[in-house]
Amino acid sequence: MKCLYCQQLIVLKLTWRTLFLPERKPLCRTCEESLVIIKGSRCFICSRPSERNKCEDCLWWEQLSERDTIQFNYSVYHYNNFMKEIISKWKYRGDSSLGYIFGHVFAATFRKLRSTLPQDIVAVPIPLNEQRQLERGFNQAAMLAGFLPIQTMEILERSTSEKQSKKTRNERIQSVNPFIVEKAINKPVILVDDIYTTGTTLRHAGKVLLEQGCPFVCALTLIRG
Amino acid sequence: MKEKMNDSELELAKRCSGKLLLRKEIPLNDHQFHSLLAKDVFIPVPSIISTTFSKICQRCGNQEKSQFAPLGIQHKQVIWYCRNCIEMGRVVKTEPLYRWNGKPLQWKQHLDACTWKGKLTAAQANVAETICQAVKQQRASLLVWAVCGSGKTEMLFPGIEEALRQGMRICIATPRNDVVRELLPRIQSAFASIPVQALYGQSKEKRGTAQIIIATTHQLLRFEHAFDFMVIDELDAFPYHNDPSLSFATARALKPAGTTIYLTATPRQQQRRQMQLKRLDHVFVPTRYHGFPLPVPVMRICFFLQRDLKRGNVPRVFKKWLRHRKNKQRQLLIFLPTITLTKLMVQDLTELLRSENVIQVSSEITSVYAADPDREQKVSQFRNKTIKAIVTTTILERGVTFPSVDVAVIHAGHSVFDEAALVQISGRAGRSADDPTGEVVFFHDGKTNSMVRAIQAIQAMNRLGGFT
Numbered sequence: 001m002k003c004l005y006c007q008q009l010i011v012l013k014l015t016w017r018t019l020f021l022p023e024r025k026p027l028c029r030t031c032e033e034s035l036v037i038i039k040g041s042r043c044f045i046c047s048r049p050s051e052r053n054k055c056e057d058c059l060w061w062e063q064l065s066e067r068d069t070i071q072f073n074y075s076v077y078h079y080n081n082f083m084k085e086i087i088s089k090w091k092y093r094g095d096s097s098l099g100y101i102f103g104h105v106f107a108a109t110f111r112k113l114r115s116t117l118p119q120d121i122v123a124v125p126i127p128l129n130e131q132r133q134l135e136r137g138f139n140q141a142a143m144l145a146g147f148l149p150i151q152t153m154e155i156l157e158r159s160t161s162e163k164q165s166k167k168t169r170n171e172r173i174q175s176v177n178p179f180i181v182e183k184a185i186n187k188p189v190i191l192v193d194d195i196y197t198t199g200t201t202l203r204h205a206g207k208v209l210l211e212q213g214c215p216f217v218c219a220l221t222l223i224r225g
Numbered sequence: 226m227k228e229k230m231n232d233s234e235l236e237l238a239k240r241c242s243g244k245l246l247l248r249k250e251i252p253l254n255d256h257q258f259h260s261l262l263a264k265d266v267f268i269p270v271p272s273i274i275s276t277t278f279s280k281i282c283q284r285c286g287n288q289e290k291s292q293f294a295p296l297g298i299q300h301k302q303v304i305w306y307c308r309n310c311i312e313m314g315r316v317v318k319t320e321p322l323y324r325w326n327g328k329p330l331q332w333k334q335h336l337d338a339c340t341w342k343g344k345l346t347a348a349q350a351n352v353a354e355t356i357c358q359a360v361k362q363q364r365a366s367l368l369v370w371a372v373c374g375s376g377k378t379e380m381l382f383p384g385i386e387e388a389l390r391q392g393m394r395i396c397i398a399t400p401r402n403d404v405v406r407e408l409l410p411r412i413q414s415a416f417a418s419i420p421v422q423a424l425y426g427q428s429k430e431k432r433g434t435a436q437i438i439i440a441t442t443h444q445l446l447r448f449e450h451a452f453d454f455m456v457i458d459e460l461d462a463f464p465y466h467n468d469p470s471l472s473f474a475t476a477r478a479l480k481p482a483g484t485t486i487y488l489t490a491t492p493r494q495q496q497r498r499q500m501q502l503k504r505l506d507h508v509f510v511p512t513r514y515h516g517f518p519l520p521v522p523v524m525r526i527c528f529f530l531q532r533d534l535k536r537g538n539v540p541r542v543f544k545k546w547l548r549h550r551k552n553k554q555r556q557l558l559i560f561l562p563t564i565t566l567t568k569l570m571v572q573d574l575t576e577l578l579r580s581e582n583v584i585q586v587s588s589e590i591t592s593v594y595a596a597d598p599d600r601e602q603k604v605s606q607f608r609n610k611t612i613k614a615i616v617t618t619t620i621l622e623r624g625v626t627f628p629s630v631d632v633a634v635i636h637a638g639h640s641v642f643d644e645a646a647l648v649q650i651s652g653r654a655g656r657s658a659d660d661p662t663g664e665v666v667f668f669h670d671g672k673t674n675s676m677v678r679a680i681q682a683i684q685a686m687n688r689l690g691g692f693t
Contacts, residue, residue, distance in 0.1 A: 002291055094315045095308060097294035137296045137304070137317065 243451025373652020
């Protein structure tokens with residue numbers, strides 16, 4: 001078995017348990033230790049590590065009541081340099097199989113949240129625009145949504161082609177809503193995306209969903225940027 | 226009569242001929258590209274070939290199953306992509322690679338292109354002559370086994386000049402991008418009138434259109450039958466000797482009738498066997514250009530080395546050696562086996578060197594490793610002596626020249642220091658004619674075969690060079 005990222009051989013400890021129930025690890029120990037899971041107290045709304053229950057950004061969002069469309073966002077990992085490298089290889093180089101690094105942890109995080117979520121919730125991945133989807137060949141958010149033990153519905157569509165990661169914070173917040181709902185939905189929704197930076201994208205997506213009669217929108221993201 | 230190409234066509238031909246390119250690497254819009262495709266100027270080549278039991282990436286030659294991953298499913302067929310060469314742009318099964326099939330390029334013939342005015346020593350001239358002969362007779366391969374600091378680059382100049390005289394295209398490939406960066410100014414100044422380009426991962430130059438190309442072996446994955454004369458420097462270096470796709474790439478980049486010159490100071494077992502079996506021609510240079518013997522390493526045992534390393538302490542034997550160095554003006558090159566150790570050890574070393582007055586301020590010592598963002602800068606600071614001591618992993622083991630250094634290897638028994646690495650490391654000392662000696666010390670907690678063999682190899686080379 002090789003590490004998905006650095007191709008080093010993973011040597012597992014041989015015990016009776018691993019002999020009969022071999023566990024498959026996606027990463028070697030060094031790579032695994034370089035990914036940092038968010039622990040300790042965090043903002044209940046956006047998952048930023050903070051002492052207070054609501055961080056300043058989220059209070060600011062609350063004032064803009066018609067744009068504050070998601071109940072909460074839960075993120076799994078911190079955004080460090082190693083994560084940056086993985087993400088750039090995954091998304092920009094197009095190495096889609098790197099997504100399997102996160103499968104297990106992402107699903108486990110969802111199971112932990114499950115009790116606080118409505119029963120018949122469905123996962124809606126944030127889409128790419130058509131051209132980028134063609135270029136890349138896969139959608140990282142859809143891949144993440146696929147790891148969850150619930151139904152995935154790809155009902156959103158993105159019209160503009162601007163890159164979020166190339167913009168400043170203010171530009172991102174001011175940007176127009178790029179999403180369209182293809183099919184109205186009356187079930188509660190958990191949005192899935194790879195990274196939460198300012199929260200604008202997720203709130204845009206939440207807004208169009210609510211307008212089409214969706215009763216509940218929250219978000220699960222891999223990384224809190 | 227040959228039709229004359231206009232400038233843009235010529236530029237395109239230079240960029241695309243002798244290469245296997247992805248669609249997005251070809252600088253044309255869809256319309257232009259399709260018209261050329263219809264004229265058979267570009268020929269699509271399948272990018273990943275599936276056989277019954279395996280798949281082969283046509284760009285990097287990768288056959289390993291785990292290095293192919295599915296991207297999706299189209300018409301009930303899995304679309305595979307190659308993970309091995311993904312850093313060079315993704316090769317997907319449904320997207321072909323393109324081979325240039327336009328008019329073949331004629332490279333200019335240059336008489337007396339060499340503007341280097343230095344003089345070769347007798348030993349160097351001898352090798353240079355052999356290389357020239359190999360080029361003239363278009364021999365397939367020649368291995369130049371020359372000790373560290375024998376002036377390998379200079380020996381190449383007459384051979385390159387000869388190749389340019391015949392209008393050949395030349396590539397100097399090496400596994401390390403530090404070496405590429407160091408070679409570029411030297412080659413450019415030696416052949417001032419010839420366009421030279423350097424290709425490596427972070428290089429701004431990406432076109433690869435010059436007659437002389439200096440490239441990392443990874444970059445050669447894009448080339449196919451492009452060069453008449455190829456030099457592979459540091460043949461035995463990581464990652465070339467344990468990555469089969471790189472030797473695949475270098476072999477393919479050469480034209481079928483081309484000549485390859487291998488340069489190395491420490492041939493691996495495989496090449497030695499081929500030399501013994503007379504399957505590989507070789508010349509051997511046992512002396513350095515300045516005529517002094519190679520410094521022979523000294524072994525020093527450190528008790529409690531593991532404990533010291535764990536705590537990040539400098540071993541006591543090292544302190545003792547530091548006090549009794551013969552020439553305290555020399556810079557210090559300290560090798561450690563891992564990145565974590567370099568970072569840990571540099572703190573204690575700073576204190577020690579300051580208390581010993583080797584350095585005055587703590588900015589005169591630094592650590593460097595492969596992924597270090599300031600790596601280039603630190604190495605050049607060390608070269609112009611603003612940094613007095615550098616703590617490094619094996620990345621500085623070869624291809625870099627510092628005029629006057631003492632070399633210490635701490636924990637020389639670690640498995641990253643194999644025989645070749647230790648010979649190379651020892652070769653960093655005493656490289657200039659002004660200071661042809663230098664101390665090399667292996668600090669260890671138990672001799673290993675690699676250490677003993679490295680010392681024996683150095684002594685053997687000194688013997689062959691006429692020093693007893």
